[in-house]
Amino acid sequence: MSELGNRRWWALGAVFLTILCVGVDSTVLSVALPTLARTMHASESDLQWFSSGYLLVLAAAMLPAGLLGDRYGHKKVFLISLGLFGVGSAACGLSTSVVEFMCARALLGLAGAGVVVMAISTLTVLFTQEERPKAVGILGAGNFLAFPIGPILGGWLLTNFWWGWVFLINVPIVVIGVVAAVILLPEFRAPQRPGIDVTGIALSTAGLVAVIFGLIKAGENGWRSSSALSLTALGIVIVIAFFQWERRLTKLSGDHPLLDMTLFSSRSFTWGAIFAALSSLPLIGVLFTMPQYFQGVLGSSAMSSGLRLLPLIAGVLVGALPAARVARLLGSKITVAGGFAVLALGLSVGTLTGVTSSEAFLATWLIVVGAGLGLVLTTATSAALVELSPERSGIGSAALEAIDEVGSPLGAAILGSVVSAGYVARLGLRGFSSASAHAARASVFGGVALAQKVHSSQMLSSVRMAFVHGVDLALLVSAGIAVVGCVLTLIFLPQTNSVRSPHSVEEVPDVSVVQ
Numbered sequence: 001m002s003e004l005g006n007r008r009w010w011a012l013g014a015v016f017l018t019i020l021c022v023g024v025d026s027t028v029l030s031v032a033l034p035t036l037a038r039t040m041h042a043s044e045s046d047l048q049w050f051s052s053g054y055l056l057v058l059a060a061a062m063l064p065a066g067l068l069g070d071r072y073g074h075k076k077v078f079l080i081s082l083g084l085f086g087v088g089s090a091a092c093g094l095s096t097s098v099v100e101f102m103c104a105r106a107l108l109g110l111a112g113a114g115v116v117v118m119a120i121s122t123l124t125v126l127f128t129q130e131e132r133p134k135a136v137g138i139l140g141a142g143n144f145l146a147f148p149i150g151p152i153l154g155g156w157l158l159t160n161f162w163w164g165w166v167f168l169i170n171v172p173i174v175v176i177g178v179v180a181a182v183i184l185l186p187e188f189r190a191p192q193r194p195g196i197d198v199t200g201i202a203l204s205t206a207g208l209v210a211v212i213f214g215l216i217k218a219g220e221n222g223w224r225s226s227s228a229l230s231l232t233a234l235g236i237v238i239v240i241a242f243f244q245w246e247r248r249l250t251k252l253s254g255d256h257p258l259l260d261m262t263l264f265s266s267r268s269f270t271w272g273a274i275f276a277a278l279s280s281l282p283l284i285g286v287l288f289t290m291p292q293y294f295q296g297v298l299g300s301s302a303m304s305s306g307l308r309l310l311p312l313i314a315g316v317l318v319g320a321l322p323a324a325r326v327a328r329l330l331g332s333k334i335t336v337a338g339g340f341a342v343l344a345l346g347l348s349v350g351t352l353t354g355v356t357s358s359e360a361f362l363a364t365w366l367i368v369v370g371a372g373l374g375l376v377l378t379t380a381t382s383a384a385l386v387e388l389s390p391e392r393s394g395i396g397s398a399a400l401e402a403i404d405e406v407g408s409p410l411g412a413a414i415l416g417s418v419v420s421a422g423y424v425a426r427l428g429l430r431g432f433s434s435a436s437a438h439a440a441r442a443s444v445f446g447g448v449a450l451a452q453k454v455h456s457s458q459m460l461s462s463v464r465m466a467f468v469h470g471v472d473l474a475l476l477v478s479a480g481i482a483v484v485g486c487v488l489t490l491i492f493l494p495q496t497n498s499v500r501s502p503h504s505v506e507e508v509p510d511v512s513v514v515q
Contacts, residue, residue: 008127011180016138016141017173018174020141020220021147028151028153034391035163040096041098052216053102055216055409056109056209057106057113057490058110058112060113061209062113062401063205063208064204065117067258069393070193070393071193072189075187078122079178081115082181083178086170087107088107094164117394121393121396130324131326132385134324138320139312140316141316144312147287149306152306204259207242207404210231211232212235214228214231215410232270235451269396271488272382272384275376275383279482280407280411280483281407282479284415285307289474289475290471296464309366312369314367315346315366315369319370321374323375330491337486337489340428343373343376346370348368350475350479384396384400420425421473423444444463444464
């Protein structure tokens with residue numbers, strides 16, 4: 001590793017750029033949906049599938065992407081995935097129909113899985129255990145920056161240029177990323193090529209797709225939806241069958257499981273992955289509720305709401321950048337637990353948000369929430385990665401990301417239901433037709449539109465106050481999740497990740513890097 005010198009950090013910069021590109025593509029879609037609806041005559045169902053289809057393919061491709069990286073080379077899979085991402089972005093921008101756009105989004109999901117998994121795996125290949133927390137923090141910052149940059153950039157492009165540029169803007173970024181990766185990234189593949197576990201691939205794909213699709217449907221239709229519950233339950237059963245199959249293959253010498261189950265014998269990997277995913281639930285709570293609050297209650301534009309999320313990103317940097325030093329001083333257990341505690345504090349303060357809350361108040365608690373997230377995500381991810389040897393970095397990173405992929409729709413389903421229930425419970429619409437009341441109950445935007453249509457300031461105030469009540473409830477539940485995370489961390493996460501793994505990077509000979 002020493003032969004790579006400072007080139008490692010430049011290589012991380014190239015990976016950072018690609019992660020930012022993938023993240024922005026996901027967040028910019030929400031801003032572009034109204035334009036796509038008009039341009040392509042897309043229905044509400046079509047618009048949902050533009051996002052859901054991408055997530056399903058992304059989740060399904062995670063573990064196979066890790067296997068391909070270990071088998072054929074991380075750099076090779078990374079470059080191919082980046083190229084496909086550029087093609088998919090161009091296809092999105094040039095689409096003329098709903099079907100074309102959905103196919104392009106599916107291609108982006110496939111490519112995005114390869115980019116994200118190989119990006120995480122580079123941390124294990126390029127950096128020592130002591131350096132990984134800092135590298136994880138830098139890479140995580142790229143992911144977080146996508147949340148405000150997507151709406152800001154998308155809103156500006158949609159306001160001033162043709163809508164297709166929202167997606168075509170990725171193409172030159174991908175080209176830069178490819179050139180930088182070719183020059184800076186070393187090639188690496190596992191010394192022993194893993195086999196192709198067809199049954200494992202089929203079970204993991206079907207299970208993850210069913211679970212995530214069920215959670216998406218629960219977020220859309222509520223937890224009483226029989227189809228959502230059935231799909232989620234079916235997915236859980238298939239995932240359990242997948243783990244049983246992989247455990248059997250792991251025990252049999254000569255067989256090559258898709259997922260080496262000995263990874264989960266490490267408490268550091270298992271609980272690090274779980275706590276990284278658990279922290280995404282309150283994160284989703286903030287990202288799901290606050291843009292709606294900014295736009296529906298404060299009347300901000302999509303671009304302005306993106307700018308208002310910048311304090312959250314600043315907080316993430318405040319928490320992530322010193323996380324490595326804090327973990328060395330206090331141990332990963334105390335650092336992650338402390339991050340959850342800070343997160344719970346910020347979210348608890350956030351529950352005091354009202355219709356007339358000041359910009360300073362909102363920015364303050366968002367910074368605190370971001371700081372907690374930065375500490376938790378950086379340290380928990382590093383705790384998981386510390387147990388990965390380079391030869392298992394591809395599939396190990398894929399498992400880490402697959403667990404995280406379940407957390408996001410789960411958070412959206414749980415906290416979306418809380419917001420909706422709190423909003424509807426406080427909404428008074430007596431005297432209005434059933435159609436009008438239904439439109440107002442569907443979302444805060446429907447309620448605001450109805451109030452403005454009938455020129456009722458009283459109704460407008462009622463709608464906004466009702467939605468703020470739903471937001472406060474969601475933030476309270478998010479704070480509760482953070483408290484649970486803090487307690488579980490103190491019980492289960494090992495005290496420190498400073499003990500070297502028997503397969504640590506420093507002990508891997510130069511054969512790990514293929515020139």
